Amino acid sequence: MADIYSLPETERNAFNRIGVDSDLLPAGAYDDTAHRVFAETSPSRRRRAEYKASIARMLVSLRKRGIKEGERFALVREHFGSKGTSLPL
Numbered sequence: 001m002a003d004i005y006s007l008p009e010t011e012r013n014a015f016n017r018i019g020v021d022s023d024l025l026p027a028g029a030y031d032d033t034a035h036r037v038f039a040e041t042s043p044s045r046r047r048r049a050e051y052k053a054s055i056a057r058m059l060v061s062l063r064k065r066g067i068k069e070g071e072r073f074a075l076v077r078e079h080f081g082s083k084g085t086s087l088p089l
Contacts, residue, residue, distance in 0.1 A: 017075065055080055 038046060055076055062072040077085045 012071075017078075051080070055085065 058076055
């Protein structure tokens with residue numbers, strides 16, 4: 001397989017987008033107590049937590065695919081928008 005980082009940026013970004021939705025990690029282990037407490041929180045807090053968890057799953061999945069940090073964050077911003085996806089320090 002060719003080194004993906006030897007590709008021009010446009011082609012590399014297109015390659016990195018392949019499978020982004022299907023490669024996301026599963027939500028994880030079920031914890032009865034945590035889910036009970038979560039269900040008791042306000043709908044806005046649940047939406048925000050689920051949004052952040054989706055971003056985290058995508059970042060971890062992209063890292064496991066070997067995608068560099070800056071490109072991971074760019075793909076997350078492209079997928080989720082800029083709200084809550086500030087640039088890393």
